[in-house]
Amino acid sequence: MHNVSDMRAALLRWYDEQGRTLPWRVRPEDRAAGVVPDPYAIWLSEVMSQQTTLAHATPYWRAFLEAFPSVVDLADANRDVVLSMWAGLGYYARARNLHKCAGVVRDDHLGIFPTDEKTLLTLPGIGPYTAATIAAICADEATNIVDGNVERVISRTYAFETPLPKGRKALRDLSGTLVRADRPGDYGQALMDLGATICSPKNPTCLLCPWREFCVAHSQSEETKYPVKVKKKPTPIRYGHAYVLRCEDKVLVERRPDSGLLGGMIGVPTTDWGDAPTDHSQAPLHRNWESKGQIRHVFTHFELRLDVFAAEIEASVEGVWVDDTSGLPTVFTKVVEAGLAD
Ligand code: SF4
Known part of the structure; x- marks a missing residue:
């Protein structure tokens, strides 16, 4: 049922004809014409598009490449500027690592972005998935992109029964059995597509799937x-208070400490976030605070109220007074909007 050569051939055929065109992607026909993927641009796209939609990430990718055309430009940039350009993409540790990684590439790799999986794995913020992806796309290394x-896709095709996360390693190994040296970058991108x-x-369109005839889950x-x-x-759920000190449309903001969630980002003062609703004991100074309701924001591992x-x-x-919240993380944009509402 699982003839690897046939599966790969079917998938690559499908990718050649129907794979996505993405701003950072070098399509097979462009590659054949000699276009070479830029590992810096691919890295940015991968880091930015994790945990969000491509539609959301794409304007950020364009803005970063315009402001920092090379990895050295990014490394030389002021970190606060990088962090504020990242605002709205979430997962701010990623932005801090992005800047740090650019510095390491500038200082330890002569400003040339590595393209082999082993070296990529030594860079800050680059994990197995991103390393495998960059190496496959940019250096045609036969990596296992998962x-x-x-x-x-793999768990369905093989009707893989071990529950995740426990079965993750075995599923990964299973995926690795399909990797070959022939067009590894296109194969990985095809599988992701x-x-x-x-x-x-929720609604796989199996009728259009190049692996329909191989897929055990579909057959069942x-x-x-x-x-x-x-x-x-x-x-x-975690709870806390947030304090908006305002003067007309302007709001007083502060930089959060480097460690922890939203570390290094600009925000308004908050209490610590705890498991139970909090009180005013950590309010900045004593003022006539007016209650402005509650905002909710969902992070990866908890919901914040x-x-x-x-x-x-x-x-x-x-x-620091601001009247433009576009440089703030989304949770603080919500807080400021609530704080300024009449
Ligand atoms: S046949 Fe359906 S379930 Fe199986 S891999 Fe294709 S789309 Fe997914």
């Missing part, structure tokens, strides 16, 4: 049973 999309467009989580009409996952515990309080202060108070 992301959530690939896990879904298949998962992103056809083999979708059990496509959505896979990947089997251990039942998730409900998302924990912040009770927002606002107070009018004099514009002469020293600090």
Whole structure:
């Protein structure tokens, strides 16, 4: 049922005809014409598009390449500028690592972005998936690219029964049995495309799938049973207060400490975030705080509920005042909007 050569041939044929055209992607016909992928641009696209949609990530990718055309430009940039350009993409540790990684490439690799998997894995913020992807796309290294999309496709094709995350390593090994030295970059991108467009989580369009005849889950009409996952515990909730000190449309902001969630980002003061609703004991100074309701924001591992309080202060108070929240992480944009609402 699983003839690897036939599966690869079917997938690559499908990719040649119907794979996605993405701004950073070198399509097979362009590659044949001599276009070479830029590892810096591929790296940016991979880091930015994790955990978000391509439509959301693409404007950021364009803006970064315009502001920092090379990895050395990014390394030389002020980190605060990089962080504020990242605002809205979430997962801010990634932005800090992005800047750090650019510095390492500048200082330890003569400003030339590495393209082999082993070296890529030594760089800050580059994990197995990103290293495998860059190496396959940019250096035609026969790496095993596995992301959530690939896990879904492979687990369905083989009706892989071990629940994730326990079965992740074995599923990865299974995926590796399909890797060959022939067109590894196109193969990896094809597999990711298949998962992103056809083999979708809830409604796979198996009729259009190049692996339909190989797919065990499809033959059993059990496509959505896979990947089997251990039942998730409900998302924990954390609570806190957020304080908006405002003067007309301007808000006083501060830089958060480097460590922890949203480390190094600009925000408004908050209390610590705890497992139970909090009180005012950590409020900055004593003011006439006006309650502005609650905002909710979902992070990867928890949901945050912040009770927002606002107070009018004099514009002469020293600090950083902003009237444009576009440089703030999304959670603080929500807080400021609530704090400024009448
Ligand atoms: S046949 Fe359906 S379930 Fe199987 S890999 Fe293709 S789209 Fe996914």
